[in-house]
Amino acid sequence: QQQVKQSPQSLIVQKGGISIINCAYENTAFDYFPWYQQFPGKGPALLIAIRPDVSEKKEGRFTISFNKSAKQFSLHIMDSQPGDSATYFCAARKTNTGNQFYFGTGTSLTVIP
Amino acid sequence: DVKVTQSSRYLVKRTGEKVFLECVQDMDHENMFWYRQDPGLGLRLIYFSYDVKMKEKGDIPEGYSVSREKKERFSLILESASTNQTSMYLCASSLLEYEQYFGPGTRLTVT
Numbered sequence: 001q002q003q004v005k006q007s008p009q010s011l012i013v014q015k016g017g018i019s020i021i022n023c024a025y026e027n028t029a030f031d032y033f034p035w036y037q038q039f040p041g042k043g044p045a046l047l048i049a050i051r052p053d054v055s056e057k058k059e060g061r062f063t064i065s066f067n068k069s070a071k072q073f074s075l076h077i078m079d080s081q082p083g084d085s086a087t088y089f090c091a092a093r094k095t096n097t098g099n100q101f102y103f104g105t106g107t108s109l110t111v112i113p
Numbered sequence: 114d115v116k117v118t119q120s121s122r123y124l125v126k127r128t129g130e131k132v133f134l135e136c137v138q139d140m141d142h143e144n145m146f147w148y149r150q151d152p153g154l155g156l157r158l159i160y161f162s163y164d165v166k167m168k169e170k171g172d173i174p175e176g177y178s179v180s181r182e183k184k185e186r187f188s189l190i191l192e193s194a195s196t197n198q199t200s201m202y203l204c205a206s207s208l209l210e211y212e213q214y215f216g217p218g219t220r221l222t223v224t
Contacts, residue, residue: 006155
C-alpha cells in the first residue's frame with residue numbers, strides 16, 4: 001500500500017499565489033523527508049528536505065512545514081511562478097532499511113501567468 | 114555536478130524479449146536504485162544496491178533482475194518483457210544516506 005499519501009493530484013495556481021502540497025505518512029520509522037521537483041523529460045531533482053526534529057525549513061520561496069504528531073508535512077511555494085510548473089513528489093526515508101525512500105504519487109502544478 | 118546517465122531515452126521492445134537498461138553514475142556513489150514511474154502511482158522502487166555485487170529487492174521486483182559488477186554501473190534486466198512493464202524507468206544514485214540523484218529516465222514501451 002502507499003506508505004506516503006500525497007494530495008492534491010493536480011493544482012492550478014495564479015502567478016504570485018501560494019501553492020500548497022500535502023503529504024501524510026504512518027510509519028514512525030521515517031527519519032528524512034525530501035521533496036523532489038520533476039520537469040517534463042527530466043528525472044526528479046531534490047528541491048528541499050527536512051528532518052523530523054525541525055518543524056519548518058525555508059529555502060528561498062520554498063518552505064516545508066512538518067507536523068510530527070500529525071505525521072504530516074507540506075510544501076509551500078510562495079509567489080508561485082510559471083517556471084515552477086512541474087510535478088512535485090514528497091518522499092520519506094525509513095531508517096532501518098538503509099537508504100530506501102518511499103515516494104508520494106506526485107502533484108502536477110501549473111502556474112498560470 | 115553529479116551525473117547519472119541512462120543508456121536509452123526511449124526503447125520499444127516486443128513481448129517476451131529480454132531487455133537491458135543500463136545506468137552509469139560518475140560520482141563514486143555506493144548506493145544505486147531502479148524505480149519505475151507510472152501516472153497516479155508515483156515512483157516505485159524495483160531494486161537497489163548498496164555496493165558492488167550486492168542487491169536488495171524493493172517494492173515491485175517481480176519480473177525484474179539487476180546486476181552490479183562495477184561500482185558505477187547498475188543494470189536492470191527484464192527477463193521476458195510484458196506489456197504491463199511499459200513504463201518510465203528511473204535510475205538514481207546516492208553517496209550518503211540522503212540525497213538521491215536521478216537520471217533522465219528511459220521510457221520503455223513493450224508491444
